[in-house]
Amino acid sequence: MQYDVVVLGAGPVGENVADRARAAGLRTAVVESELVGGECSYWACMPSKALLRPAIAQAEARKLPGLSESVRGPLDAAAVLARRDDFTSHWKDDGQVGWIDGIGADIYRGHGRLDGSRRVVVKGPDGTEQVLTARHAVAVCTGTRAVVPDLPGVAGAKPWTSREATSSQHVPGRLVVVGGGVVGVEMATAWQALGSQVTLLIRGGGLLPKMEPFAGELVAGALTEAGATIRYGVSVASVERDGGTGPVTVVLDGGERVEADEILFATGRAPRSEDIGLESVGLRPGSWLTVDDSCLVEGSDWLYAVGDVNHRALLTHQGKYQARIAGAAIAARAAGVPLLETDRWGAHAATADHAAVPQVVFTDPEVASVGLTLAEAEAAGHRVRAVDYEIGSVAGASLYGDDYTGRARMIVDLDREILRGVTFAGPGVGEMLHSATIAVVGEVPIDRLWHAVPAYPTISEIWLRLLETYRH
């Protein structure tokens, strides 16, 4: 079957590439081996946030006199899990299949792999193979999978990955979480609130190591207060579980043993590119695919890699941004129109990937960041100053609840007087992030930011305090 564009993988990113290609009138096929909607809808963003929202709301309510006494009891775990199940449509993709139908793309169910230039072979659930050819482009949007370290006993111990941690139908009594990155701290927060006794095992010295250090410190404080145990500077040497059932014993380097009911490895992601025929087009199976700003794979004029699989920013919103750009670039190249490689609306260059990626960690407290941390800005050679302010000192934050604990930091580029990055950590800061993203992406001069007056009494008045602190 011949198409203009073949999209491999129907996660949020593949869906958006297909949408843009169809909007440009290109005949488009989408190949999906599991569920249309991808990791994000069924085992990542949506179920994890559905588990976390009650935990965060409860933690916030407990800091508000007049309300706190009414929310002393535990969460209704069964109701939280049931609501989470609704958010994943009970792991059925009919709704998203309907959406793909609606845009006029064809869906092929099965495992797709490249078979030389512009050819994709799809092996269906019944073993039959279909060949799809692409006149203009193949877009690889196959995402990532969890990495589980190859330690003695791990395979037999049936550990949780992010999939089980977001889809479990029971609350383990004791849960060991290995890894202090975003997935580790979010899942530790959720399951501790749902009733598990969580032990977090961290190899390094802090949580959220890619963010400003105060973010991880605040999250660690709240997790500990919630009853979780955090162990720093420890590594797992092996895991034991008799016959794959019963308690699991985690053996640490040095021989100490920690017993639990489940163990979650939140130890990173690998590209789902090991079995997609990369060798047939001269690329290494299992590798992250390196692309230019239009998401075209290096050295190719037809193969695109969009979203997690290109390793630029492993986030749904950033992958969808790339998808809009890649889809438009595919359409422009198909029409023989020159690409707009500027920062203009509708351009064909994913420039935000380099310096302005926003991210929210949905923990208690929330962490919201965009752009560079102080360490990253200095490493990049910018002459910068970090400006810090305690968010709890802002009137809006004091109204939010008693003992509001949170901090904000902006990284000012001293040569250009613009912001290179902003990090907020504190209750409710996720919804403030977009103001920072606009300031960073728009390279808004500090002098102009002064005239963006935050409403009183909101937490956004932190902007005023940061600017005053910078000027004085």
Ligand SMILES: Cc1cc2nc3c(=O)[nH]c(=O)nc-3n(C[C@H](O)[C@H](O)[C@H](O)COP(=O)(O)OP(=O)(O)OC[C@H]3O[C@@H](n4cnc5c(N)ncnc54)[C@H](O)[C@@H]3O)c2cc1C
């Ligand atoms: C626990 C967790 C929580 C997260 N929370 C957030 C969050 O709150 N916000 C956020 O922005 N990001 C979050 N992320 C990251 C987010 O899930 C990813 O960035 C996003 O899913 C990437 O989208 P994608 O389309 O590139 O890949 P995926 O969502 O992984 O989709 C890839 C699709 O390709 C299919 N596929 C793979 N190989 C083949 C093949 N050979 N043939 C056919 N189909 C194939 C897969 O079945 C899948 O459906 C989270 C991740 C995890 C693990």
